Amino acid sequence: MKGTIAELQHVVDHAKECIEAAGLTDRCRCVPVDILEKVPERDAYILGNVIHDWNDERSRLILSNCRKAMREQGTLLLVELVITPGNELHLAKLVDVEKLVMTDGGRERTENERRLS
């Protein structure tokens, strides 16, 4: 399996060094992107802890950019925390507070909210 890290330029610069140090240059490429503008064409995408940084409007824009870039039968995997029902302590609820403080509208979402977004 081969993969591409699509990230902001300064992250790509550092990631390249790490990939070389790990001896993975034949399997892993890095490309600078702004996912709010465009994402590269690939068969499958993994967005890990990305959507929780964005408000609903920008989350839809990012997902729509993936949809435009991927082939018809492509796959998109979202790796995100899910807010559970009830008032029990849960990591997603703590990270939700962090997103409230540190981002412009980012948030963790319930399972239902994820389906709607």
Ligand SMILES: C[S@@+](CC[C@H](N)C(=O)[O-])C[C@H]1O[C@@H](n2cnc3c(N)ncnc32)[C@H](O)[C@@H]1O
């Ligand atoms: C919460 S981190 C998640 C990083 C990694 N996927 C993980 O799970 O550890 C969100 C990532 O989104 C990247 N990011 C933020 N804005 C971006 C943009 N406009 N285009 C591409 N990547 C962006 C940041 O550089 C950061 O690495």
